[in-house]
Each structure stands twice: as structure tokens, then as C-alpha cells.
Amino acid sequence: xxxxxxxxxxxxxxxxxxxxxxxxxxxxxxxxxxxxxxxxxxxxxxxxxxxxxxxxxxxxxxxxxxxxxxxxxxxxxxxxxxxxxxxxxxxxxxxxxxxxxxxxxxxxxxxxxxxxxxxxxxxxxxxxxxxxxxxxxxxxxxxxxxxxxxxxxxxxxxxxxxxxxxxxxxxxxxxxxxxxxxxxxxxxxxxxxxxxxxxxxxxxxxxxxxxxxxxxxxxxxxxx
Amino acid sequence: xxxxxxxxxxxxxxxxxxxxxxxxxxxxxxxxxxxxxxxxxxxxxxxxxxxxxxxxxxxxxxxxxxxxxxxxxxxxxxxxxxxxxxxxxxxxxxxxxxxxxxxxxxxxxxxxxxxxxxxxxxxxxxxxxxxxxxxxxxxxxxxxxxxxxxxxxxxxxxxxxxxxxxxxxxxxxxxxxxxxxxxxxxxxxxxxxxxxxxxxxxxxxxxxxxxxxxxxxxxxxxxx
Numbered sequence: 001x002x003x004x005x006x007x008x009x010x011x012x013x014x015x016x017x018x019x020x021x022x023x024x025x026x027x028x029x030x031x032x033x034x035x036x037x038x039x040x041x042x043x044x045x046x047x048x049x050x051x052x053x054x055x056x057x058x059x060x061x062x063x064x065x066x067x068x069x070x071x072x073x074x075x076x077x078x079x080x081x082x083x084x085x086x087x088x089x090x091x092x093x094x095x096x097x098x099x100x101x102x103x104x105x106x107x108x109x110x111x112x113x114x115x116x117x118x119x120x121x122x123x124x125x126x127x128x129x130x131x132x133x134x135x136x137x138x139x140x141x142x143x144x145x146x147x148x149x150x151x152x153x154x155x156x157x158x159x160x161x162x163x164x165x166x167x168x169x170x171x172x173x174x175x176x177x178x179x180x181x182x183x184x185x186x187x188x189x190x191x192x193x194x195x196x197x198x199x200x201x202x203x204x205x206x207x208x209x210x211x212x213x214x215x216x217x218x219x220x221x222x223x224x
Numbered sequence: 225x226x227x228x229x230x231x232x233x234x235x236x237x238x239x240x241x242x243x244x245x246x247x248x249x250x251x252x253x254x255x256x257x258x259x260x261x262x263x264x265x266x267x268x269x270x271x272x273x274x275x276x277x278x279x280x281x282x283x284x285x286x287x288x289x290x291x292x293x294x295x296x297x298x299x300x301x302x303x304x305x306x307x308x309x310x311x312x313x314x315x316x317x318x319x320x321x322x323x324x325x326x327x328x329x330x331x332x333x334x335x336x337x338x339x340x341x342x343x344x345x346x347x348x349x350x351x352x353x354x355x356x357x358x359x360x361x362x363x364x365x366x367x368x369x370x371x372x373x374x375x376x377x378x379x380x381x382x383x384x385x386x387x388x389x390x391x392x393x394x395x396x397x398x399x400x401x402x403x404x405x406x407x408x409x410x411x412x413x414x415x416x417x418x419x420x421x422x423x424x425x426x427x428x429x430x431x432x433x434x435x436x437x438x439x440x441x442x443x444x445x446x447x448x
Contacts (some may be wrong), residue, residue: 048378079445132439140438143431150424153235154272156417165400166425167432169393174436176389178444193380198437200374201390205433206426207367208391212398213422214364215356220402221303 003029006039010047017047023061025050025068052200059199067195078181078190119149122160129160130167173205227253230263234271241271247285249274249292276424283423291419302405302414343373346384353384354391397429 007014020026026046029037046068053064123145127134134141144163151158177197181190231238244250250270253261270292277288347369351358358365368387375382401421405414 045379052374052378077445079441127435130436130439132435133442134435134438138435138438140431140434143427144435147424147428147431150276151420154276154420155269156420162404163428163432166397166429167436169397169400170429170432170436171440173390173393173433174440176393177433177437178440180386182444196375196378196380198434200371202430203367204371204387205390205394206430207364207371208387208394209397209401209429210364210422211351211356211358211362211368212354212391212394213401214358214362215354216395216398216402217303218357220406221301 001039001044002036003039006043006047009044010051012047012051020047020050023065025061025065049195053195071195078194117145117149119145119152122148126160126163126167129164130171132167177201225263225268226260227263230267230271233268234275236271236275244271244274247289249285249289273419277419295419302418341369341373343369343376346372350384350387350391353388354395356391401425 003014003017007017017026021028026043029039029043031037050064053059053067054061123141126144148160180197181193227238227241231241241250245252250267253263253267255261274288277283277291278285347365350368372384404421405417
């Protein structure tokens with residue numbers, strides 16, 4: 001299809017599509033003349049994905065580009081791919097056709113010289129309690145530690161033990177997530193689903209919690 | 225305590241505290257002279273809460289102000305309070321000491337004249353399936369509908385039925401949330417906990433899901 005049809009079918013303005021093409025967010029079409037190119041269904045699909053990541057989730061062009069590059073480079077390794085999508089591993093590995101110069105088998109930085117906070121220790125205790133094996137520098141660990149730190153600074157009686165039942169529910173949520181991935185055989189489709197399920201479902205999961213809270217609150221305290 | 229001690233104990237700069245006082249985010253201290261005021265433990269606690277809402281969660285001064293006003297006006301009605309915190313009810317009710325002029329028992333707007341989308345219908349179907357009773361205009365409903373709409377526009381085979389198991393887990397999460405509220409007897413403390421548990425725990429819950437995904441992924445696809 002021509003770029004005009006791509007625009008019509010995706011609902012994305014032509015100028016935006018051209019911007020995505022220049023930024024490399026969308027692979028170039030097949031040139032049919034000096035000024036025209038032909039696009040296919042994969043372009044349409046990729047365009048919608050880019051639109052969702054940038055427009056719906058508010059990711060930057062650079063973050064989106066990095067995520068998409070990682071997806072296409074790791075499409076056969078589901079675990080590696082998930083690691084990239086979850087932000088647990090650096091998304092700056094060598095591209096296809098390049099040679100990895102630094103083959104250091106232990107890319108971890110030197111042991112932390114900063115003092116571990118109570119919240120860091122609490123986060124590690126939570127992971128141990130759950131028996132979870134995750135990357136040492138997973139960004140999500142910091143999020144948990146920051147939350148514990150914040151609640152503590154507010155004088156709340158809240159430590160990692162309070163999070164254990166939440167973590168148990170998160171474990172069941174993650175199992176649901178992964179079940180939905182394995183239903184897909186095509187590696188690129190699985191990669192896209194991984195992005196969508198981790199990133200796009202987040203606001204919906206929080207929204208479901210709020211709706212459930214409202215319902216639970218009505219049941220416990222409602223006056224009719 | 226003097227404002228200087230309030231600053232030292234909270235870690236918030238004096239200029240920021242003065243800004244919060246001017247904005248009404250923090251109640252004035254007890255004047256001890258023309259230029260000095262005395263602050264108590266409640267100020268310290270409120271200051272930390274404001275700091276968490278603005279600094280950690282990135283709420284605007286206006287949103288924070290509205291939330292705090294709603295909290296102090298509804299501190300005896302837990303369900304009403306939760307509704308406000310969840311954004312399900314307008315936070316612009318009459319303040320204490322004012323008289324409600326408009327006593328219309330049905331403050332809902334006229335029936336929607338816009339056409340319900342497939343995603344809206346799906347969201348209602350999900351709520352019915354779960355047996356949840358929530359406000360007709362709860363913002364979280366729109367979030368669910370938008371997510372369904374986005375996934376559909378990406379050509380994914382994903383409808384409200386896919387969310388049912390997630391909703392069941394959200395129900396259990398909400399029960400945990402409410403359990404932690406009822407442990408608190410003091411109404412203002414309960415109000416603060418409601419804000420903290422709904423707003424501040426959100427990033428931690430998403431982080432737990434990501435950590436659990438990484439662990440689950442390692443178990444299913446890991447190569448050692």
C-alpha cells in the first residue's frame with residue numbers, strides 16, 4: 001500500500017509516519033520509484049505498536065527505538081527478550097553484524113561501595129522470602145526499595161513483610177502474563193506481545209485495583 | 225517546634241515549607257509573635273505526606289491540595305473518603321460550615337449521548353462478570369476501556385474476557401489494601417493511609433509484577 005493508505009488505515013498523520021521513518025522507528029518501504037514506496041501489513045502493525053508506545057504510554061522516541069531494536073535483535077530468545085522489555089538488562093548490546101569486542105563474562109560493576117539502606121535490605125529479604133531469582137541491578141528492585149523508604153519516612157509501620165502477600169499475587173499475575181506469551185508461536189509476534197503485555201497492561205491493572213477497591217469499600221462501609 | 229526544626233526533621237527546605245504554607249498545603253502554625261509560629265507533630269506528618277505526593281508521585285500542587293482538602297472534609301466517612309482518593313467522586317463537595325444549596329438527589333449528568341464503544345461495552349461486561357459495583361463515571365473504567373481499545377487497534381486477540389483472571393487477582397489485592405486500612409482507628413490516619421496505599425503503592429505493585437515476570441521467565445525459558 002502507499003503511505004497515504006498506511007495513514008488512513010492506522011489513523012496516524014502522514015507527517016508523523018514520515019517522522020517515524022526518519023527516526024528509524026518504522027522500517028523503510030520497498031521503493032517503487034524515486035519518490036514512492038510500497039508498505040505492507042507488517043508496517044501497519046509496527047506503526048500501531050509505535051503509536052501505542054509513544055501515544056498511549058508516553059515513552060520517548062529514543063526509549064521506543066531502543067525497545068524495538070532490542071525486540072528485533074532478540075526475537076528468538078524469549079527470556080533475553082523479556083529481560084530487555086522489563087529493563088532488567090541493558091538494551092545496548094551489539095547489533096546484528098557487529099562483533100562483540102568486550103567478552104568479559106562478568107559485566108557486573110565492582111561490588112557496591114555505597115551503603116545498603118534498610119529499604120535495600122528489605123527488598124532483598126522480600127526476594128529471598130519469595131524465592132525469586134532476578135538480575136542484581138533490575139530497576140524494579142529500586143522501585144520497591146524507594147517505596148519502602150518513602151513509607152518509612154512517612155512514619156508508617158510498613159516494611160517488606162507487608163509486601164509479601166502483594167508479591168504472592170504478583171507471582172500469579174506474572175504466570176498469567178507468561179501463559180499469554182507462550183500461546184504465540186511466531187517470535188516477532190511473541191516479542192510484540194511481550195512489549196504490549198508488560199507495558200500496555202500496566203495502567204489497566206492499576207485501574208482494576210482501584211475499581212476493586214471501590215467495590216470492596218462499598219461492601220465494607222457502604223450505607224446503601 | 226520552630227520552622228527551622230520542621231525543616232531539619234523533614235528534610236524539606238524552609239523555602240519549600242513556606243511555599244506549601246502559602247498554598248495552603250500545610251495548615252498555619254500557632255503564632256507566637258508577629259514573625260514566628262510554632263509547629264507540631266501533625267505538621268511534620270502532613271509535610272512528609274505532601275512531599276511524598278508531590279515529590280515521589282509527581283502530583284501537581286493543585287491536585288494535592290484538592291486531595292488533602294477532600295481528606296480533611298471526609299475523615300469520618302471511610303467509603304466517601306476512599307471514593308475521593310480513588311477519583312471516583314468529584315472532590316469539590318461543600319466544605320465544613322457551608323450549606324449545600326443544590327440538594328439534587330441525582331447529581332449524575334443526563335444519560336450519555338455519545339455512542340458506547342466496543343471497549344466500553346467490554347468494560348461493563350467485565351464489571352458485571354465480577355459483580356463489582358462502582359460509580360458510573362469512575363475514571364478507572366475509562367483506563368480499562370482505553371487499554372482494551374488500544375490492544376484491539378493493535379490487532380491483538382484480546383478482549384474483556386482476557387482481563388477476568390487479572391480482575392480476580394485485583395479483587396484479592398484490594399481486600400489486602402482495605403485490611404490494612406481498618407487496622408487504623410484514627411480517622412485522619414486512616415485517610416492518610418488511604419492516600420498512601422492507593423497512590424504510593426502503585427509503582428511498587430507494578431515493580432513486583434516485573435520482578436515476578438523475570439523470575440517466571442527464568443524458570444520457563446532460562447538456560448541456566
